[in-house]
Amino acid sequence: MKLKVYTVSSFAKTLEGGNPAGVVLDADSLSEKSMKKIAGAIGFSETAFVMKSDSAHFKVRFFTPEEEVDLCGHATIAAFYVLLSKGLIKPGIFLQETKAGILSVEVKEDSSIMMEQNVPSFYETVNKKEIADSLNITENEMIDVLPVQIVSTGLRDILIPVKNIDILNSIKPNFEEVSRISSKYNTIGYHVFTFESLYGSNAYCRNFAPLYGICEESATGTSNGALASYLHKYGNTKMGSDHQFVMEQGYSMKKPSEIIVELIVEGLVVTGVKVGGKVMNLTEIGVEI
Template sequence: MKVKVFTVNSFAKTLEGGNPAGVVLDADSLSDESMKSIAGEIGFSETAFVMKSESAHFKVRFFTPEEEVDLCGHATIATFYVLLSKGFIKPGVFLQETKAGILSVEVKVDSSIMMEQNSPSFYEIVNKKEIADSLNITEYEMIDELPVQIVSTGLRDILVPVKNIKILNAIKPNFEEVSRISSKYNTVGYHVFTLESLFGSNAYCRNFAPLYGICEESATGTSNGALACYLSKYGKINKRQDHQFVMEQGYLMKRPSEIKVELRVEEQEVIGVKVGGKVLNLSEKEVEI
């Protein structure tokens, strides 16, 4: 049996940039094993499988080459771009059913996509030395006034602040330790960032999720949604931007990515999170299962 898989680059800053994702439409007949097999064959960090839903416009499931995850930002952006490009939807607001809940997705007239994430949950603060050792840096290379903390807008990530881009680019993680610590804290991985940027953005980031078979990812929607909430909580926000954030990622991988985040804030509490960006390089291939 042959299955058609669409591929695109989500959050792309340039034609070479963004984070590649696979999208399979009409996936209702596929078994879990088939979906995992397809995701492994495509080899991207995530592949999305679109199905019928009784409670939303679409049901979407997300598989890494290793296993299923509850939500994936860049694969959601990819999914709705493919649906738009293939004429299944027009610009507007849609609901997607995921294992992280029913979330809205806005498809804009310029073909950019913004997806709703859950309001943030802030969890434990993690020992800086433990994280630093796994990244082969010292805790003194981290930002003093910011904690290493687990935050989620759908997936639990360990947010790790470092002092500058030079330190961040030089990091060579011990991936076995990163996996062990990620498992210990029931997180997907580390989202390591600095408040320095290349092009005037809010943060410059790298993302490590070896526990899920992703040593490094070039653009991570859920992690950057969590990061924007974290920056808002700890006062690292430009008031002129009115809770509009831009994050840079993927540059060291030669896959420049730009992730936009919009927060809705009432009485200093984040009550709404949207993450999105542009999509480029739509193509398709067939996978035999």
């Protein structure tokens, strides 16, 4: 039996860019085993399975080729773009039930999608030498005044500041070590960034999550939500007064991506996080189940 699967590129800056995700609609009848099999067959970093919900407009589950994860930014963007494109929803605000909680998603008139994430949680700082060794760089190539820290707006990531784009682009990780350290700290992976950018953005990023079968990802919504929150906490001077951030990612993979993050701030406290962007390249494929 063939199952209809939609594929799109979320956060795409160009037709070649973005982060591809699979989307399966009406997935209520699928078992967890089937969802894992489908995600593996598609082979993208995440696939979203859209279902009915008693507590929100939709329930969405997210699978990497290896595991289920609580939340995925780019697959959420993909799912709601497909729902819009197929005429199942119109522009507006919707609630999605996820394992990270019930979160809102805004579908804009220009077909861009902004998703709510959890308010940020800041966890332990991580030894810089341990991280540097796993990335095959030196501690001197990291930014001295900023910590390597675990932050989550839905998924725990290790945020790692380095000094410039040349250093970041030259990184060749030891993926076994990155997986071991990610597991040790109960995180999804590494989000490595620099304040240098190609197009005047707040940060230029690379993301490594080999523990979940993703050596490198071209655009990560949850990681960049965490990064914007981290930049706000540590007083990033490039932050605009409206608390909007633009992150560049995927250029090292020749998949240019642009991720928009909006923080809602009361006083000095982040009370809301929204992440989103554009979507391109909607296609339909059949997958045997």
